[in-house]
Amino acid sequence: MRLGIDRLLDDGEGLRAPLRGRRVALLGHPASVTHDLVHSLDALITCRDLRITAALGPQHGMKGDKQDNMVETPDERDARLGIPVFSLYGRVRRPTAAMMDTFDVVLVDLQDIGTRVYTFVTTLLYMMEACAQTGKSLWVLDRPNPAGRPVEGSLLQPGTESFVGAGPLPMRHGLTMGELARWFARHFRLDLDLHVVTMAGYDPHAGPGYGWPLGELSWVNPSPNATTLSMARCYAGTVMVEGTTLSEGRGTTRPLEGAGAPDLDPVALLQEMGRHSPGWLAGCRPRPWFFEPTFHKHVGKLCGGLQFHVDAGGYDHDRFRPYRLMALFFKAVRRLHPDYPLWRDFPYEYVTDRLAIDVITGGPLLRTWVDDGAATCGDLDAILARDEARFVAERRDLLCYASAAE
Numbered sequence: 001m002r003l004g005i006d007r008l009l010d011d012g013e014g015l016r017a018p019l020r021g022r023r024v025a026l027l028g029h030p031a032s033v034t035h036d037l038v039h040s041l042d043a044l045i046t047c048r049d050l051r052i053t054a055a056l057g058p059q060h061g062m063k064g065d066k067q068d069n070m071v072e073t074p075d076e077r078d079a080r081l082g083i084p085v086f087s088l089y090g091r092v093r094r095p096t097a098a099m100m101d102t103f104d105v106v107l108v109d110l111q112d113i114g115t116r117v118y119t120f121v122t123t124l125l126y127m128m129e130a131c132a133q134t135g136k137s138l139w140v141l142d143r144p145n146p147a148g149r150p151v152e153g154s155l156l157q158p159g160t161e162s163f164v165g166a167g168p169l170p171m172r173h174g175l176t177m178g179e180l181a182r183w184f185a186r187h188f189r190l191d192l193d194l195h196v197v198t199m200a201g202y203d204p205h206a207g208p209g210y211g212w213p214l215g216e217l218s219w220v221n222p223s224p225n226a227t228t229l230s231m232a233r234c235y236a237g238t239v240m241v242e243g244t245t246l247s248e249g250r251g252t253t254r255p256l257e258g259a260g261a262p263d264l265d266p267v268a269l270l271q272e273m274g275r276h277s278p279g280w281l282a283g284c285r286p287r288p289w290f291f292e293p294t295f296h297k298h299v300g301k302l303c304g305g306l307q308f309h310v311d312a313g314g315y316d317h318d319r320f321r322p323y324r325l326m327a328l329f330f331k332a333v334r335r336l337h338p339d340y341p342l343w344r345d346f347p348y349e350y351v352t353d354r355l356a357i358d359v360i361t362g363g364p365l366l367r368t369w370v371d372d373g374a375a376t377c378g379d380l381d382a383i384l385a386r387d388e389a390r391f392v393a394e395r396r397d398l399l400c401y402a403s404a405a406e
Helices: 004-010 040-045 120-134 177-187 229-243 266-276 322-336 356-361 365-371 377-398
Strands: 023-027 051-057 076-078 083-087 105-108 137-141 193-197 258-261 285-291 303-309
Touching: 004 040, 004 137, 004 193, 023 040, 040 051, 105 120, 120 137, 120 177, 137 177, 177 193, 177 377, 229 258, 229 303, 229 322, 229 356, 258 285, 266 285, 266 303, 266 322, 303 322, 322 365, 322 377, 356 365, 365 377
Parallel strands: 023 051, 023 105, 051 083, 105 137, 137 193
Antiparallel strands: 076 083, 258 303, 285 303
């Protein structure tokens, strides 16, 4: 398998020809690396036929050193390469005119993890919009979606757009960044010079990675808490824990692979989940989990909860549905503790007029379902299944790596 960046660097197909004589920028982060783990910026600089004039970094920075929500990165100048490195998660989140003036073509080489909330998705859209407005070209150097092809979750509701909700995507969209760029261009009717340098030999359905080519690519954290393939598989569900008072495991060695809190009983939780909807536990192995965060929520306190194992024989890619799994977790908490202060009220990605859980999930649907004692899993499933089927049909002709079944 060859990444988009590797195909561009090899240039056996003449892919770099349209870039010659033009000023080129790279939008990247720590996981923007070649198959041999050379950072894409360093690799591109060595191409004598390319003129690299700037770099840009998304949330967490080009170096990936910033930990959390609304922790910003400043602009800087790379003294070794002699180029500016602009931050798209600092004083601005949309590229400024001054930034756009430094290049003619931007290469977007961002490793995503397949979830609408992951902010690199929105940064891609904002850069596409800026390129459309200024007549600049945008090339996506495509990378695998480690969460694979499955689609899950409700579509973001109109009027709830934010930096973690760029448009009416489901929580788990099943697209690569190149395919997302094609979807954005069509959905938002963007008139821009868009190129997708696809991967060669990539099959998002192939096991055992099911989206991530195990044994072929090393995992490099695209953000500080995206530490494993397991996290990427769970993230479409566990990211919702960020909008609650529960810990998502930040401050542990396994962030965003489960959830817990000091006053929860893991065994009781798992039993309640099984009673309510055992089918939503399928595809993974949930395990009672005790942990003590070293920072973030419940720092220094013993928490009880569940960790969801998706890395061995118990993992079933086609049956694992992390959005439903975490919805069921929340429902179990509410059933066991009707007055539990579950929803965290704090600014989330610069939104202050809505609960964080509503910002994350793209509307009040999930929260109201959890809080409604009469609402069943069947009620939520009917809404999710409708939205999922709609998006699967909508994305079909945009796939770059389609199988016969798609």
